[in-house]
Amino acid sequence: DKFTLDDLETVLRRWNLLPEEK
Incomplete structure (x- = not known):
């Protein structure tokens, strides 16, 4: 699997x- 920003x-x-908060 590709490593994502998530x-x-x-x-x-x-x-x-x-x-924790965006």
């Missing part, structure tokens, strides 16, 4: 590097 968002959230 996948990246999920990873960043798991690492607590991205706020």
Whole structure:
């Protein structure tokens, strides 16, 4: 499967590097 921006968002959230809200 291709790595998408949504996948990246999920990873960043798991690492607590991205706020939950958009």
